Amino acid sequence: MTAIKVISGLLLKQFSEELSGEEQALLDKWLQQSPANRAFYNKINDEEEFRKLLLSYHLNERQASEERVLNQLFQKINGHRSEGKRKTGNMTRWLAAAAVIAIVGATVYLYVVQKRHSPTAIVAQAQDIQAPSSNRAMITLADGSNVFLDSLGNGQLVQQGNVKLVKLANGKIAYQAANAPSEGGAAVLNTLRNPRGSKVIDMQLSDGSHVWLNAGSSITYPVVFTGDERKVELKGEGYFEVAPSSSPKGGKRRPFIVTFPSPLGGGREGAVEVLGTHFNVNAYGDEPATKVTLLEGSVHVAPLFKENGSGLKLKPGQQAVVNLSTYQLISHPNLTQVMAWKNGLFEFDDADIQSVMKELARWYNIDVSYSGSRSQHFVGSIERSKPLSKVLTMLEKTGAVTFEVKGNRVIVKE
Known part of the structure; x- marks a missing residue:
């Protein structure tokens, strides 16, 4: 020792x-x-x-x-x-x-920032809920048909024009273009949906850019990028590693644009514009704000309303927080916490109990209700591979909350 x-x-x-x-x-x-x-x-x-x-x-x-x-x-x-x-x-x-x-x-650094030290309770549940062991994502093609990735083997899945959709041995999916795309015509769109209770999925777009999609998220994108810009639409959370790309019309670098709906269904659309970079976008519809975090390169975050200004240009290690009325720059966000989902962790940095339970609900595909106060905050790290009972027990050991589990429903009690 x-x-x-x-x-x-x-x-x-x-x-x-x-x-x-x-x-x-x-x-x-x-x-x-x-x-x-x-x-x-x-x-x-x-x-x-x-x-x-x-x-x-x-x-x-x-x-x-x-x-x-x-x-x-x-x-x-x-x-x-x-x-x-x-x-x-x-x-x-x-x-x-x-x-x-x-x-x-x-083993787990989990501490409550709540002034309470009551005895822990036993999580009551008849059958445990395991962490996702497979990916249940599906792709909706332009003709409306669906490709369920977990039920298909490796190799070519679909041919769309001159582009093949393939599933690789490591579970990643990729769009592979046989030759340079032709100009003209409407973009052929696909949508990748990664439901709640599904492992993170890794996809390579036809331009070579990579997207990791968290549980409870979706992304709509062209099978082939043919114009002067590359635009995708994200709902939920995704991490992007964008490949440089030139316009088919003549060598000019074309931006990669990620659009996302305004927080809490405000009816507006935000956007992140980049030329080649690594960044994370958290744009879940039930969150009060969208967070764009830059790890490498440069991005411009547009405001939801023009009267709010021209937007924010981020440097590596910075974060933009966008809501319906304002947007702000965070100079030193907790990057470990931002990227925890991609690295197989729950990471709580003074997170309130509602934020904690939202993450658990997406990962374990559970319903959550509350009985009592919602003022508890947590600091800590837990592996996402653990079954739900283990995670709830760790939270209970802080003395701040107890849980009652009824099937797929978790009741949070103070």
Whole structure:
């Protein structure tokens, strides 16, 4: 066991009032070794400051070793002095215990940012709901017929003009053009729908661009891009890696445009214009705002209303948040949280319970209702491969909520 795990265990036992005299001596020796050790101990005995610490530091086992986690916590402690903050007894011990678990390196870093520490409840359910094990996406062709991807083997699925739709061995689908497209004529449109309860699907468009589509999402696109621009329509969430492309009319680079409906059914249409870049668009119809996050390259986000200005041009690492009346620039969004869905994770960064349950509803294809307060917020990371019962149990262990499961319906209780 590493030294840091020993100290973590001692802290946990102290806050649980189970520390022996010998163990107290070891802890006292550690506290005397450096001002940083004492500062950390004092910090986790201050409820308000510790809550800020949980919110400001993103704990993730893939990003740091246990020692690095502790060092970064120390840095935050030394950078923020606490003056006159009140202490709260049992609540302080509960928060401190959460800090200890974080340092030790628990399997799931999941902590509540809610002032509550009630006992956990048992998730009541007759039959568990598993995480999606296959992709249930389908493509609607221009003639209205549907291609169900999970029921078809690898190889060519459909021929549309000079373009083949194929399913590759890794499950990805791709449009492969036999030769350069001809100009003229109406665009032939297909729609890829990835329903709730379905794994993420990866598609390559005919221009070489890649699209990853989250559960509960759809995208409509031309089988072949023939004009001076490449335009697709997204509903839900998608991650794009756009390939450079020149206009068939003469070498000019043509933009790639993603349109999306306005949040909460406002009747308007937003757009993201790019020339070759990596970006994520979260445009679910039940969310209050659309979020466009740029990872690489450059994009321009148009406003829903012209009177709101000319839009926003993003730099890598920035995010635009668009709603019916305004749009704003976020300079330092949590990119790990933005890309978690594509990387097989639920990532909560001070997420309220409704946001948490929306993600679970799309992934597990469940219905959600509420009984009681909806004020709980969460910070943490959970693998999306876990069955629903495991995820709900982890949420319950925070002491903030309990759940009742009736078939495909989950009732959230405070």
